[in-house]
Amino acid sequence: MAGGIEIMSLLSMTHTNRPTILTGDRTTGPLHLGHYIGSLRARVQLQHEAQQFLLLADTQALTDNVGRHQKVTQNVIEVALDYLAVGIDPAKSTIFIQSQVPELAELFQYLLNVVTVARLERNPTIKEEIRLRGFERDIPAGFLTYPISQAADITAFKATHVPVGDDQLPMIEQTNELVRRFNNTVDRSVLVECEAVLSQVTRLPGIDGKAKMSKSLGNAIALGATPDEITKAVNNMYTDQNHLRVSDPGQVEGNVVFAFLDAFEPDVQKVDELKSHYRRGGLGDSVIKRVLNERLQSLIEPIRARRRELEEDPAEVLAILRRGTMRAREVAGETLSEVRGALGLTYFQR
Numbered sequence: 001m002a003g004g005i006e007i008m009s010l011l012s013m014t015h016t017n018r019p020t021i022l023t024g025d026r027t028t029g030p031l032h033l034g035h036y037i038g039s040l041r042a043r044v045q046l047q048h049e050a051q052q053f054l055l056l057a058d059t060q061a062l063t064d065n066v067g068r069h070q071k072v073t074q075n076v077i078e079v080a081l082d083y084l085a086v087g088i089d090p091a092k093s094t095i096f097i098q099s100q101v102p103e104l105a106e107l108f109q110y111l112l113n114v115v116t117v118a119r120l121e122r123n124p125t126i127k128e129e130i131r132l133r134g135f136e137r138d139i140p141a142g143f144l145t146y147p148i149s150q151a152a153d154i155t156a157f158k159a160t161h162v163p164v165g166d167d168q169l170p171m172i173e174q175t176n177e178l179v180r181r182f183n184n185t186v187d188r189s190v191l192v193e194c195e196a197v198l199s200q201v202t203r204l205p206g207i208d209g210k211a212k213m214s215k216s217l218g219n220a221i222a223l224g225a226t227p228d229e230i231t232k233a234v235n236n237m238y239t240d241q242n243h244l245r246v247s248d249p250g251q252v253e254g255n256v257v258f259a260f261l262d263a264f265e266p267d268v269q270k271v272d273e274l275k276s277h278y279r280r281g282g283l284g285d286s287v288i289k290r291v292l293n294e295r296l297q298s299l300i301e302p303i304r305a306r307r308r309e310l311e312e313d314p315a316e317v318l319a320i321l322r323r324g325t326m327r328a329r330e331v332a333g334e335t336l337s338e339v340r341g342a343l344g345l346t347y348f349q350r
């Protein structure tokens with residue numbers, strides 16, 4: 001497992017105070033190994049070294065799930081279970097539900113005034129998402145503006161560091177633009193700029209070799225997967241379609257099993273040996289799949305066990321979320337007092 005120091009070195013030293021991290025996930029389904037390797041693993045490390053806020057982004061999920069609100073709300077608990085199962089400690093990290101922090105909606109509304117529709121339409125991630133979802137000209141206003149909502153999530157906590165995938169970089173850029181604009185408008189440094197923290201493994205392929213592991217593409221391995229589900233997924237992984245006989249030389253690049261071994265097998269030397277043997281020929285797919293299967297089984301086993309244990313106690317999970325949400329409201333509330341003050345929205349004591 002990657003060490004904390006390695007990850008911490010990504011946190012720049014420009015912030016003299018303890019860094020504040022905010023990140024989160026849309027609650028559209030349980031999390032999978034792609035999330036684990038891309039972000040969850042780092043969060044477990046970072047919670048010891050930074051003040052960390054983890055957002056269950058149900059409000060944001062609603063922006064492109066109109067009519068599927070039940071799916072969104074049901075998955076709040078699923079994602080929370082995944083966080084807790086991988087080792088996010090609610091005593092160290094604040095896990096909270098976006099929709100239950102009205103301060104975020106309020107800040108979102110103020111920020112909407114310092115951005116133009118043209119700027120929103122230029123966001124490359126949004127452009128791509130609009131294309132993928134087939135919105136064309138019928139873009140829900142909530143969807144077009146979700147980067148502003150995300151900026152509110154980040155700035156309400158004065159987050160200094162935001163761990164995200166590279167597809168989210170335009171969001172961070174836009175957030176910082178908003179911060180400068182807002183501060184300029186009120187002539188005070190109320191909001192704080194942030195930095196993106198990219199994970200080392202940005203993208204895990206799906207078991208079918210598609211660029212991204214994704215539940216909706218049906219190519220994912222869930223963090224709560226059973227031993228049988230893991231074995232089946234590994235056996236279904238794409239390898240090298242020209243590697244027909246064991247004796248044939250095989251290709252490692254683009255081979256899903258090796259992409260996973262690179263991501264999950266800490267014994268780099270062992271992986272290198274397997275790679276050169278595979279390239280030479282004489283190493284069958286069943287052997288590399290067995291090695292990977294063992295690795296994934298031992299990785300997921302404790303996560304699944306902890307998840308099952310927590311599933312038995314939904315009241316405890318809700319209590320954790322309630323406490324986290326109350327704490328989040330407190331912190332966001334302080335920022336919002338400053339924001340209201342800066343805007344002169346201080347008619348009487350609230």
Ligand code: TRP
Nearest residue numbers: 022023024025026057060150153
């Ligand atoms: N956009 C993120 C996702 O798709 C979720 C998210 C919402 C987020 N607000 C955020 C991430 C603020 C980082 C910072 O999963």
